[in-house]
Amino acid sequence: MTLQDRFERPLRDLRISVTDRCNFRCTYCMPREVFGPDYAFLQRDAILTYEEIARLARVFVAHGVEKIRLTGGEPLVRRHLHGLVSMLSDIEGLQDLTLTTNGSLLKAQAQGLRDAGLKRITVSLDSLDDEVFMRMNDSGVGVATVLEGIAGAEAAGLSPIKINAVVKRGENDHTIVDLARHFRGTGHIVRFIEFMDVGSTNGWQMEHVVTAREIVELINAEMPLEPAEPNYRGEVAQRWRYVDGSGEIGVIASITQPFCGDCTRARLSAEGQLYTCLFGVRGHDFRSLLRGGATDEEISAAIAKVWKVRDDRYSEIRTSETASLPKVEMSHIGG
Ligand code: SAM
Numbered sequence: 209m210t211l212q213d214r215f216e217r218p219l220r221d222l223r224i225s226v227t228d229r230c231n232f233r234c235t236y237c238m239p240r241e242v243f244g245p246d247y248a249f250l251q252r253d254a255i256l257t258y259e260e261i262a263r264l265a266r267v268f269v270a271h272g273v274e275k276i277r278l279t280g281g282e283p284l285v286r287r288h289l290h291g292l293v294s295m296l297s298d299i300e301g302l303q304d305l306t307l308t309t310n311g312s313l314l315k316a317q318a319q320g321l322r323d324a325g326l327k328r329i330t331v332s333l334d335s336l337d338d339e340v341f342m343r344m345n346d347s348g349v350g351v352a353t354v355l356e357g358i359a360g361a362e363a364a365g366l367s368p369i370k371i372n373a374v375v376k377r378g379e380n381d382h383t384i385v386d387l388a389r390h391f392r393g394t395g396h397i398v399r400f401i402e403f404m405d406v407g408s409t410n411g412w413q414m415e416h417v418v419t420a421r422e423i424v425e426l427i428n429a430e431m432p433l434e435p436a437e438p439n440y441r442g443e444v445a446q447r448w449r450y451v452d453g454s455g456e457i458g459v460i461a462s463i464t465q466p467f468c469g470d471c472t473r474a475r476l477s478a479e480g481q482l483y484t485c486l487f488g489v490r491g492h493d494f495r496s497l498l499r500g501g502a503t504d505e506e507i508s509a510a511i512a513k514v515w516k517v518r519d520d521r522y523s524e525i526r527t528s529e530t531a532s533l534p535k536v537e538m539s540h541i542g543g
Pocket residue numbers: 230236237279280281282283308309310331332372373374401402403404405406410538539542543
């Protein structure tokens with residue numbers, strides 16, 4: 209029988225953070241003032257090994273998970289990530305395996321990931337304007353490096369390639385249309401994300417949010433768009449197609465049009481804490497189970513116990529008070 213939570217939402221997707229470390233310091237995600245030289249990142253023995261992750265993933269797939277996304281932190285900073293991809297791609301019943309990366313290390317790794325069984329990829333790129341992009345990532349990496357990573361992914365045959373752009377008012381909203389124009393006709397799908405109040409260190413305020421509706425209007429004014437049907441129930445991005453057939457974009461309106469009702473995602477942090485919401489305050493410890501000799505049946509029962517009582521719908525009940533809750537950081541839980 210399908211595992212369902214309190215709102216009858218099945219467990220279908222698992223996002224796995226393979227590391228809490230990142231080589232970027234995006235101001236909206238890992239601001240340098242907080243994630244500086246003294247920040248206590250997880251120690252190596254605290255994070256799950258690839259074998260532990262793969263074992264857990266198998267149990268999740270047996271519970272109905274169809275899609276796994278590797279994320280972080282920056283997944284490509286963890287060594288030999290292709291080894292994990294290879295283990296996961298062997299899991300029978302898993303229909304979709306993908307990865308989200310900032311693209312800075314992708315050029316060198318794209319072919320290895322593809323050979324290990326990765327089919328598609330999402331690359332984050334907030335602007336094509338070097339000055340804007342570098343101000344946002346605060347780590348000295350320019351646009352060209354990420355574009356080379358995207359080209360490498362294309363050459364390796366990863367497809368489709370999705371481009372994630374977080375939009376923050378006053379930072380990169382004037383470069384939205386450029387980004388859409390650049391990728392139009394390439395087959396790559398740009399997805400614009402409303403700036404979210406994840407974690408508690410990014411200084412989120414509603415005034416910083418450029419709404420999905422505004423984003424669509426801006427692009428539509430130059431390159432006419434029409435709504436497209438979702439690919440499947442619970443798809444995070446709303447799809448918009450260029451009227452002239454030159455491709456599509458997506459908008460992720462987690463602030464202005466929350467999609468909790470269809471949320472089928474669980475998230476595993478690098479040290480094995482399971483979260484049932486991106487805006488979660490506390491996780492459930494699976495590392496102790498793994499390292500304490502639990503059988504697959506016991507792990508399976510523990511997953512069911514967590515999911516059955518799940519009643520998260522943070523984005524639907526967001527207020528200025530909830531926005532300041534001590535929520536887990538996105539770099540920890542995985543985006
Ligand atoms: N390092 C990888 C990357 O850059 O894609 C994976 C992890 S990152 C946390 C995943 C995605 O979350 C990125 O596309 C990032 O831009 C997005 N993100 C981070 N903080 C966000 C926020 N406050 N609001 C909206 N999206 C955010």
